[in-house]
Amino acid sequence: MPKIKYIEHNGKEHEIEVPEGWSVMEGAVKNMLPGIDADCGGACACATCHVYVDDPAFAAKIPPKTDMEETMLDFAPEVQPTSRLSCQIKVTKELDGLVVRMPESQH
Amino acid sequence: MNIAVKPDMKSARDAAYALPLAELNPAQGILFQTDTMWPYFERLRKEDPVHYTADSEFGPYWSITKYNDIMAVDTNHQVFSSDFTYGGITIGGGQANFEPLPMFIAMDPPRHDIQRKVVTPVVSPANLQVLGPIIRERAGKILDDLPIGEPFDWVDKVSIELTTMTLATLFDFPFADRRKLTYWSDVVTAVPGHGLIDTFEQKMAVFQEYHAYFTNLWNERVNATETKGDLISMLAHNPATRDMSPREYFGNVVLLTVGGNDTTRNTITGSVLALNQNPDQYQKLRENPSLIPSMVSETIRWQTPLAHMRRTATQDFEFQGKQIKKGDKVVMWYVSGNRDDEVIERPNDYIVDRENPRRHISFGFGIHRCVGNRLAELQLQIIWEEIFKRFPVIEQVAEPKRTYSTFVKGYEHLHVVIPKRV
Ligand code: FES
Numbered sequence: 001m002p003k004i005k006y007i008e009h010n011g012k013e014h015e016i017e018v019p020e021g022w023s024v025m026e027g028a029v030k031n032m033l034p035g036i037d038a039d040c041g042g043a044c045a046c047a048t049c050h051v052y053v054d055d056p057a058f059a060a061k062i063p064p065k066t067d068m069e070e071t072m073l074d075f076a077p078e079v080q081p082t083s084r085l086s087c088q089i090k091v092t093k094e095l096d097g098l099v100v101r102m103p104e105s106q107h
Numbered sequence: 108m109n110i111a112v113k114p115d116m117k118s119a120r121d122a123a124y125a126l127p128l129a130e131l132n133p134a135q136g137i138l139f140q141t142d143t144m145w146p147y148f149e150r151l152r153k154e155d156p157v158h159y160t161a162d163s164e165f166g167p168y169w170s171i172t173k174y175n176d177i178m179a180v181d182t183n184h185q186v187f188s189s190d191f192t193y194g195g196i197t198i199g200g201g202q203a204n205f206e207p208l209p210m211f212i213a214m215d216p217p218r219h220d221i222q223r224k225v226v227t228p229v230v231s232p233a234n235l236q237v238l239g240p241i242i243r244e245r246a247g248k249i250l251d252d253l254p255i256g257e258p259f260d261w262v263d264k265v266s267i268e269l270t271t272m273t274l275a276t277l278f279d280f281p282f283a284d285r286r287k288l289t290y291w292s293d294v295v296t297a298v299p300g301h302g303l304i305d306t307f308e309q310k311m312a313v314f315q316e317y318h319a320y321f322t323n324l325w326n327e328r329v330n331a332t333e334t335k336g337d338l339i340s341m342l343a344h345n346p347a348t349r350d351m352s353p354r355e356y357f358g359n360v361v362l363l364t365v366g367g368n369d370t371t372r373n374t375i376t377g378s379v380l381a382l383n384q385n386p387d388q389y390q391k392l393r394e395n396p397s398l399i400p401s402m403v404s405e406t407i408r409w410q411t412p413l414a415h416m417r418r419t420a421t422q423d424f425e426f427q428g429k430q431i432k433k434g435d436k437v438v439m440w441y442v443s444g445n446r447d448d449e450v451i452e453r454p455n456d457y458i459v460d461r462e463n464p465r466r467h468i469s470f471g472f473g474i475h476r477c478v479g480n481r482l483a484e485l486q487l488q489i490i491w492e493e494i495f496k497r498f499p500v501i502e503q504v505a506e507p508k509r510t511y512s513t514f515v516k517g518y519e520h521l522h523v524v525i526p527k528r529v
Contacts, residue, residue: 037465038465039465039466039470040178040472041466043178043182043472044182045178045181045182045472045473045476046472046476047476048465068182071216071220071474072473072474074220074224075220075223075224075227075474075476075478077227077231077232078232104232105232105481107230107232107480107481
């Protein structure tokens with residue numbers, strides 16, 4: 001199973017095996033990790049699953065943002081070029097080893 | 108008529124189920140004032156979740172009553188427009204003699220996006236950290252001044268007081284005049300003839316005074332040498348909004364007044380009511396105050412302080428087998444979506460340690476999702492943390508008086524007694 005490393009804003013790391021086909025958001029929420037709220041349950045409609053994908057090699061393996069994701073991120077605080085909505089990142093074999101950082105809070 | 112009586116759910120249910128489906132019209136202020144709209148929505152969710160009412164005081168409209176359908180409409184802003192020129196975001200908007208004001212909640216992209224971003228910094232995580240201690244200090248003072256052992260109106264003394272102070276801070280509004288904000292906010296959403304104001308003309312007269320007051324504030328801020336971080340200064344100095352028409356400025360002021368006031372106020376009152384109606388939950392919370400954040404989300408769901416948001420179809424559109432026509436009014440009943448048992452388990456129960464309390468639709472979804480949601484939660488959380496430091500219980504002593512409105516789901520009064528301090 002692909003391993004994903006989630007880093008909380010305070011630096012605490014969680015390495016989690018996430019089944020292929022789940023989203024990165026589900027990997028966090030279903031394992032009760034703090035830092036991702038996912039209020040809309042993965043519908044790309046709330047932006048409370050915001051994460052940063054800092055490694056460009058991994059970022060390149062993730063399909064580009066849809067218009068909807070761009071729009072929702074547009075309203076999120078502390079957005080950086082590496083920001084993504086984790087409900088829109090589907091876990092695949094290629095994403096084994098992916099590291100995502102969480103923002104200070106989800107809005 | 109004394110409307111502060113316990114809702115008679117049995118006759119409400121009988122009435123709702125006796126009607127021919129086609130005549131079902133949940134958009135009646137009286138149903139909300141008597142808290143008897145529930146069986147109407149229950150029946151619609153079961154029998155006709157996307158429902159057309161041909162005739163109502165607001166004209167014909169569609170009701171969307173299930174959680175996932177509401178989400179689908181809310182996130183499809185291309186087809187379901189919020190634009191004020193079509194009537195905006197409330198079922199009454201666009202009626203004869205009511206021309207909706209331009210404000211960013213009642214706009215589509217790109218204009219919406221640009222204006223929304225101008226005001227967003229006021230509720231940024233950094234600003235909330237500044238506001239938190241201020242709100243806490245005020246909450247403590249408000250609670251310390253409450254009478255012990257004698258009945259008082261929780262709405263007036265706590266819910267209004269706290270939220271109006273916060274709003275005054277966001278606007279940097281003259282603090283001594285802050286109750287004007289409450290009054291104006293109530294007038295904006297008031298239905299003439301049901302309490303606060305009698306006629307539409309009277310409402311317009313209050314609007315003029317409200318507009319004039321805020322015009323002075325604009326002039327003062329726009330000419331100030333240093334730019335402050337309040338909402339009016341943000342609007343007056345940002346290149347995206349500084350050339351707005353006076354009407355558009357006023358529209359946005361109205362939005363921020365109502366959005367930052369009514370909703371949180373009514374949820375604070377709702378929390379006291381819900382805990383009184385569910386003593387086992389009150390007990391659970393008292394024993395474990397770390398459940399406060401979860402209780403706050405649960406209360407926001409249970410209360411649903413805005414019962415609906417309205418959209419207008421920009422094109423013919425087939426939705427769940429129904430033919431919505433271009434120009435049709437589409438009402439997303441958040442109050443119903445939050446009781447949809449396909450998404451929320453035991454939705455009629457108030458459960459402070461619910462498994463997934465953030466899963467509610469009270470803030471809406473998509474580009475118009477409530478911008479002040481975290482500030483609302485913060486105020487609720489702080490007031491309860493401070494309550495538990497002081498009072499073992501707050502006892503409801505009478506039925507609340509509910510608001511006559513299909514939009515603002517709230518309370519005019521809730522009388523309580525605090526028997527003793529901790
Ligand atoms: S969970 Fe709501 S946008 Fe990802």
